[in-house]
Amino acid sequence: MPHLDPQQRALAINKLLSLGQLDLLRNSSGLLYRMKDGQGASKMKGSDNQEKLVYQVIEAQETKKPLRESCVWIWSRDIRFKSNLPLTEVNKILKNLESKKLIKAVKSVAASKKKVYMLYNIQPDRSVTGGAWYSDQDFESEFVEVLNQQCFKFLQSKVDLSMDDIETILNTLIYDGKVELTVIAAKEGTVGSVDGQMKLYRGVNAVLLPTGMVRTPCGLCPVFDDCQEGGEISPSNCIYMTEWLDF
Amino acid sequence: MTAQEVRLCGLLLQEHFGEMVEKVGTHLLKSGAQNLRMILHETGISLDLLKKSLCVLVQHGACVFSSGRKGPGSPTEYRTSCDRILRILRYPRYIYTAKTLYGDTGELIIEELLQRGHMTMSSTVKTVADRLTQNMEDGRSMDYNDVSNSFSNLVETHFLQRCPPPPRAGPKESATPAPHPVPGTPTPLISTALPTAESFPDCYKVPHVTLTGRGKRPLSSEDVDDQRNSKKAKMDSETHGDEGICWQVNFERFHLHFRDQAIISAVANKLDQTSSEIVRTMLRMSEVTTSPSATCTKPLSANEIFRSLPTNYNIARPILDQYLTLLVDDPMEFVGKAGESGGGMYVVNMHRALANLARATLESVVQERFGSRSARIFRLLLRKRHLEQKQVEDFAMIPAKEAKDMLYSLLSQNLVQLQEVPKTPDYAPSRTFYLYTVNQLPTARMLLQNCYKTVANLIERRLYESKESKRLLEKSQRIEAILASLQASGAEPEQLTEVEEMITAPEKQQLDALRLHINKLDSAENQVDETIFLIESYVNSTKTTS
Secondary structure, eight states, X not given: XXXXXXXXXXXXXXXXXXXXOEEEEEETTEEEEEEOOHHHHHHTTTOOHHHHHHHHHXXXXXXXXXXXXXXXXXXXXXXXXXXXXOHHXXXXXXXXXXXXXXXEEEEOSSSTTOXXXXXXXXXXXXXHHOGGGEXXXXXXXXXXXXXXXXXXXXXXXXSOOOOSTTHHHHHHHHHTTSEEEEEEEOOTXXXXXXXXXXXXXXXXXXXXXXXXXXXXXXXXXXXXXXXXXXXXXXXXXXXXXXXXXXX | XXXXXXXXXXXXHHHHHOHHHHHHHHHHHHHOSEEHHHHHHHHOOOHHHHHHHHHHHHHTTSEEEEOOTTOTTSOOEEEEOHHHHHGGGGHHHHHHHHHHHHHHHHHHHHHHHHHHSSEEHHHHHHHHHHHHHHHSOTTOOOBHHHHHHHHHHHHHTTXXXXXXXXXXXXXXXXXXXXXOOXXXXXXXXXXXXXXXXXXXXXXXXXXXXXXXXXXXXXXXXHHHHHHHHHHHHHHHHOOOSOTTOEEEEOHHHHHHHHHHHHHXXXXXXXXXXXXXXXXXXXXXXXXXXXXXXXXXXXXXXXXXXXXXXOTTOOOOHHHHHHHHHHHHHSTTOOEEEEESGGGOEEEXXXXXXXXXXXXXXXXXXHHHHHOHHHHHHHHHHHHHSOBOHHHHHHHHTOOHHHHHHHHHHHHHTTSSEEEEEESSTTOOGGGEEEEEEOOHHHHHHHHHHHHHHHHHHHHHHHHHHHHHTHHHHHHHHHHHHHHHHHHHTTOOHHHHHHHHTTSOHHHHHHHHHHHHHHHHHHHHHHHHHHHHHHHHHHHHHHHHHO
């Protein structure tokens, strides 16, 4: 814009910046100005510079998305470092932005005390929320148990079945010893095959009945190691044995 | 010889042979091989009693003697080992097996031999025939031939074997307890390894015995004195051609049988009855061709198996092949395929099956003791060998706090171990991987010791219960004796009821409760012995392969 002199330009640019119509960016040759689109401008209307700054920091995380999938969020501490604002200010601003529904806070699964901020319209990803097994940051153990039982019942009635999404649940059934896994060679293109193999699950019975040792009180005794003839705890005065004998 | 084993052996010896034998036995267990003078000095028992106790131990095979360490002229040394004494726990199981396989006759033969240790065939046959005749109706008696036949059957299937001759050219053994060797007698030089029964070629040969006659009933009291004299003369004059050949029970053969049974029932539980029948046939075919410590049986062709199946199992040949394939593909690996000739060569994997059974035992102990979620973690670690804390939580799908809790309690009981893998040479905690792992063999050994302790606890509790109610038991015994004598001498019903009422109702209740308690404790001992057998077999199988 050669027809304006530098001072007027600077004034105009500053005014536009404060109105939020312009973005200020720096590149290797100097400063660059970019027109913000209308929607972006309306979003920040009524916010002051500091809020805009914090918002920009959080937004910057989003643009990093293609490079690092899991890092679309940012901690409040990092916001403070990047914006150089004092803690109280940052907190106030974050509260404001949250109430304007521009950002949202999500409690991290890994460290439940820390809050993590991201733009309002993106989905928190798996590493933060823990995936399907977490709801509101609590491990849905009941949910897991119920699915566990249901899968087991389902498999008991069917013989061959291949599952994709619930593989982890099925693995826990394997570890429970109720289900076993065989891998068979399958043609590419059949449902559920991965790399020419298919995993089949089958409900099985236990190999052994509960062994003899655990049918006695000593097998389950919590003070087994302290039990000595002639001591405080001994077979002669064992209360567990008395109960068991009178059963 | 761990402390628990010694404690259990002491209790078993005391119950079966008395305090004196127990004292001598435990002393020998703790101190290893010793000669007579040293035992005399250290235990303080009189020489006479000591000799008798040693006789009893040698008679039952619990104690062996050999010439001393310093050479042929030194006094004989005696040593015991835990194994033989711990077998006493398993006597009921042996007797029951003999009963299922060979009927009452077999049961009584095994029982007599277990009680006496060593016996000649002729005396066994006579005693068993007498016992069987006692229980038969009046007028009938047991023929010696039947009993001899049962005896020969037992020898043919290797359940009985000849005792190895003593390691000295000394006086010949007779049917009574082996003569106790006097220390100081010069002995021929023998090798340090004592010969086992099986190293003799005749160990399973039935001697030609002339035994004719029938079992006798116990005589009534008037005839006893006359009969006793004449009987004694008769006994001395009757020789049956098998003097000096003593027989003993072959425990190893029974153990093979138990092991086969365990494998068959595991297959039946896991798959179905037909597969277990197939495995039973395979094991039966390889009974005598496989050595006891073999990893797997000799390969059997599918044709042979098909021919040897029991006739009431009409399964077609292709179905048999399907079953065999199913057994081979099973993750438990009971049966393996060893070749293609003859329609497919199959073996039964003994060691693998034992390892799997031991693993199932460990898992069941963890499950009962700590809960099914801890069992899940335990099985996970057995499968995946080494895992970090986080990985355990992820795979097992257990919330972090609970998983940590369970892992730590398993760790404190030593069922799970921690392995440190450092990233830097200084083992700094922040730069080290901490991996959880389960080692099956050491854990099995630990469980075995716990089993020994459990059985000892059960025995002690049983003795305590009897001791507490000693007065009551004695009273009831007296009353029973009075009743029996009254009945024998023909008393009136009122007298009998009067005597019966000497035991009050609450006392009767107490007696019943006591009987129930003692039965429960007894059967619990047998159940724990089953666990002991499985784990011992597994531990022994790893010793031979490693």
